[in-house]
Amino acid sequence: MSETPGLRPLDPADLQGNRARYDALMDVVVNRITTREFDSSFDVPREHFELILEAARQAPSGANSQPWHYIIVTEQPVKEQIAEYFVGEQQRRIDLNMKFPTPNYSGLATAPGFIVVVTDFRFVRAFPVLRDEHSALVRSEVNDMYVQNAERILLQSVAASTMSAHLAATALGYNVWWVTAIGQEGAQKAMKPLLGIPDDLSVLDIMCFGPPKTKTYKRWKKSLGEIINWDQFQPEHHLSLDQVEEWIQTQRHKVMYRDAKNVD
């Protein structure tokens, strides 16, 4: 393989000078903003899909297994069928009396950029796990723990890649929507046939992007002081279960949907 284009190894002596590079990164990171309704008249150039997945491609992964496939959906009827599944899911949550402030999933069909994120859970075999002589995963108390951990490695790997893609879409000027595949089995059945996805792969997320339909806003974020700890976990950062509950009851709907300025 040839040298990776753009690869520019760093000299630690150069650390001061890299503040400019950090600021350029943060210009993207801070501007990553969610919208759930897009300007559907916008045409995403084919090159932008490629630039976005070029970023996804560079992510780290357990055992460098890169267990991700990205399916770009350009056909409007397919977007609508996927949106329909999620609108049904929205209704199921209401019927179950789930009390979760579910977003309006009909906005999915408005996304000019629509990428289905697929993973291959068979790659947990490539992580530290025990396999028998037929290379099946061993079922034992010790190994169940390793397998659980391997699934976490896989999920975190795909998320790292998806996050790269979201930042690239942001850099290109788009708003984004990271949809986590909800209601696993139903979601799989609804989406796989539409996209020709083999049974042994799994839909994990959907990434939507595009210009927003209406003005968007940055969501509330915790302060740095709330997430940073020096050498010892700061006890005041610990929530009791009652406080977790209270957050869900009184804050969740606000931080999910309001401008940071309007969160008390």
Added chain:
Amino acid sequence: MSETPGLRPLDPADLQGNRARYDALMDVVVNRITTREFDSSFDVPREHFELILEAARQAPSGANSQPWHYIIVTEQPVKEQIAEYFVGEQQRRIDLNMKFPTPNYSGLATAPGFIVVVTDFRFVRAFPVLRDEHSALVRSEVNDMYVQNAERILLQSVAASTMSAHLAATALGYNVWWVTAIGQEGAQKAMKPLLGIPDDLSVLDIMCFGPPKTKTYKRWKKSLGEIINWDQFQPEHHLSLDQVEEWIQTQRHKVMYRDAKNVD
């Protein structure tokens, strides 16, 4: 709350101009390089830890719950005790005959930048799940599926935040090491008391960074053509289970540890 500093909402009309911003992002993304042995004499300025976690802070998360805590470890004896646990884990894998090409974890103790990533699994309650009148998670076939999905949302959220932090460290000129907490229960027992982490929180990952001890290299990545699909999953991207096995047997150790140029 005041306006987020650096927030610069984008005008879709500005899309062409944003190619420069994309290139600046990719200068970081492409240079994210793993090392597993650092120049331990290097002193990371306190400000760099803050800049790195400022990036982590901005990540998206399920229900905007931001279920992450970061513990910066500056004390050498604590780094050494954590490294010791992982070196023990290395030996356990050998004893179990796991055949995984485990890295040499003693390098952990050499990392001048050492951040333990902690999550709060209680926040799965904040995602779409059913809870009873005492706000405990309902055990049922339907809800077990929602709970499993909620755990995935949580893991992907923390990974998105950790990925942001890795990119920020890269931008500042460091090499990185994303250590996924291996052997969950043992890892929890080894690390929590050292860092004062309450029982109901969980160590998920460790992020190491710093100048490398020796020259580092970019790992092999799949080509864009191997991960991109237009409207339908391309059948030639599908591996049989035998091919997954073959990859593990013949490729894994190479892609984990060799320069991309030296992967066949």
